[in-house]
Amino acid sequence: MTIGTINAVEHSELSLKNVSVSFPIYHGGSRSLKKSLLFRSSGGQLASDASQRITVEALRNVSLGFRTGDRVALIGNNGAGKTTLLRVMAGIYEPVSGEVRSRGRISPMFDISLGIDGDISGYDNIRLRGLILGLSAKEIEERMEDITAFTELGDYLDIPVRTYSSGMMTRLTFAVATCFEPEILLMDEWIVAGDAGFLVKAQHRIENFVEKAGILVLASHSTEICKRWCNKAVWMERGEVKLTGDIDMVLDSYNAVAAA
Numbered sequence: 015m016t017i018g019t020i021n022a023v024e025h026s027e028l029s030l031k032n033v034s035v036s037f038p039i040y041h042g043g044s045r046s047l048k049k050s051l052l053f054r055s056s057g058g059q060l061a062s063d064a065s066q067r068i069t070v071e072a073l074r075n076v077s078l079g080f081r082t083g084d085r086v087a088l089i090g091n092n093g094a095g096k097t098t099l100l101r102v103m104a105g106i107y108e109p110v111s112g113e114v115r116s117r118g119r120i121s122p123m124f125d126i127s128l129g130i131d132g133d134i135s136g137y138d139n140i141r142l143r144g145l146i147l148g149l150s151a152k153e154i155e156e157r158m159e160d161i162t163a164f165t166e167l168g169d170y171l172d173i174p175v176r177t178y179s180s181g182m183m184t185r186l187t188f189a190v191a192t193c194f195e196p197e198i199l200l201m202d203e204w205i206v207a208g209d210a211g212f213l214v215k216a217q218h219r220i221e222n223f224v225e226k227a228g229i230l231v232l233a234s235h236s237t238e239i240c241k242r243w244c245n246k247a248v249w250m251e252r253g254e255v256k257l258t259g260d261i262d263m264v265l266d267s268y269n270a271v272a273a274a
């Protein structure tokens with residue numbers, strides 16, 4: 015985790031070379047578990063490791079390269095490997111083989127409430143989250159007015175956040191998470207899907223936020239969301255890259271298979 019001032023890079027890059035990620039399944043010796051898993055129609059491939067444990071190969075030999083301007087949709091069936099791919103890009107998962115390289119700061123937008131301290135005030139949580147995002151104390155104070163105005167939490171910002179409702183908490187974490195210029199932005203679709211009243215207002219903010227990003231990688235099941243936010247797509251199938259390229263071409267191929 016980086017603490018300190020964000021040094022913006024002019025050109026962002028993100029690449030994966032032959033990246034594989036496996037999850038060992040403990041007690042995997044059970045025949046019934048193995049049998050039931052083998053009948054799954056989607057998800058990563060099953061394999062055995064050196065200790066004869068069953069493992070799920072969530073990603074296998076994934077090679078991809080993105081640069082500034084790329085707005086990439088990750089598409090694929092349930093269990094295809096989209097979330098694992100986002101997490102390995104974010105450095106949350108270590109690949110068992112291959113490498114992930116990046117130029118530019120990576121901002122994962124999942125788990126945006128990670129690190130929130132219930133016993134301190136909203137203001138202090140904004141400062142804490144800002145530091146975790148890599149902003150300096152000065153940069154946080156410069157953004158404080160914008161953040162607090164967006165939350166509409168008023169005097170509540172002076173009291174411990176454990177007293178907040180979940181909606182109030184979302185306002186706080188969302189306002190901080192979107193207060194800077196991202197270089198490489200990794201997101202799940204929930205943040206752009208938008209339904210509740212707050213999210214209508216949030217839509218405008220997230221649009222500005224995403225537009226400023228050098229690279230966007232967005233995992234989504236929605237053709238509409240993919241077309242709205244992305245210009246490229248990666249179609250994942252059982253942990254492997256099935257097709258990658260222009261958004262319309264990849265979505266057309268994917269939807270044609272889904273409809274068949």
Ligand SMILES: Nc1ncnc2c1ncn2[C@@H]1O[C@H](COP(=O)(O)OP(=O)(O)OP(=O)(O)O)[C@@H](O)[C@H]1O
Binds near residue numbers: 037058096
């Ligand atoms: N922590 C874990 N332990 C064991 N297996 C896992 C774990 N996380 C993911 N997997 C497996 O890895 C494969 C890929 O899962 P992943 O969550 O990346 O898929 P996804 O494409 O994001 O699916 P969805 O669209 O349903 O969210 C699946 O077979 C899943 O069961």
